[in-house]
Amino acid sequence: MNVWLLATVIVLIVAVVIFVGCIAVVIFPLKNVITVILAHMQGLQKQLEGIQTQAIALTATIDKMKTDIDYKKQSFQTVVQSVKDVGTALNELNDSSQKxxxxxxxxxxNDEEKQAQxxxxxxxxxxxxxRKAN
Structure with a gap:
């Protein structure tokens, strides 16, 4: 076998071992960082779940309030319309009583007998x- 070929293979094997070693040196510290980041992400996820629960509760409360306001608004408009109708009826009654x-x-x-009566x-x-007053 050729010496140069053997030297090339040895250099190649040493380069691969060094490359694997460098990768290991970079990846192992990253593993700890990734673990910490994942722990923070889980904490954030729990906080977001709490916020989401509160948002759902607030949305339900707002929907109830909106429904209540719409009902009261409709009831008030009915009362206002009834009052308007009473005013119209009173005006009509007044007109007919005046007639x-x-x-x-x-x-x-024109009737003197009725005047006397x-x-x-x-x-x-x-x-x-x-007589009642005395």
Whole structure:
């Protein structure tokens, strides 16, 4: 066998051994660093799980509050609409009572007998009130 070939093979084997040694020197300290990083990542994951649980609880609370506010808003709008409807009904009642009163006044103004009858009833009521007051 050739000496140069033998020397090349020996140099190659020594280079491979040195390369493996260098890799081992780099990887073993990295193993400790990676272990520490993984431990920190697990701690962060636990914290994130707690935050996620709180976020879910807050979202549920917000949804309940929104539903409650929507219900109260709808109820309040119903009450407001009812009050508006009462106002409209009172206006209509007022208009119709004014028309009826006007019709009665017109009839009363044209009928002297009714005027006399109203005067008698008024006098009777006033005398009754005067007796009660004494």
């Amino acid at each position: 009826a009163t006007s019709a009665i006044v017109k009839q009363f103004q 109203v005067e008698r009833w008024t006098n009777t009521a006033v005398s009754f009130l005067n």
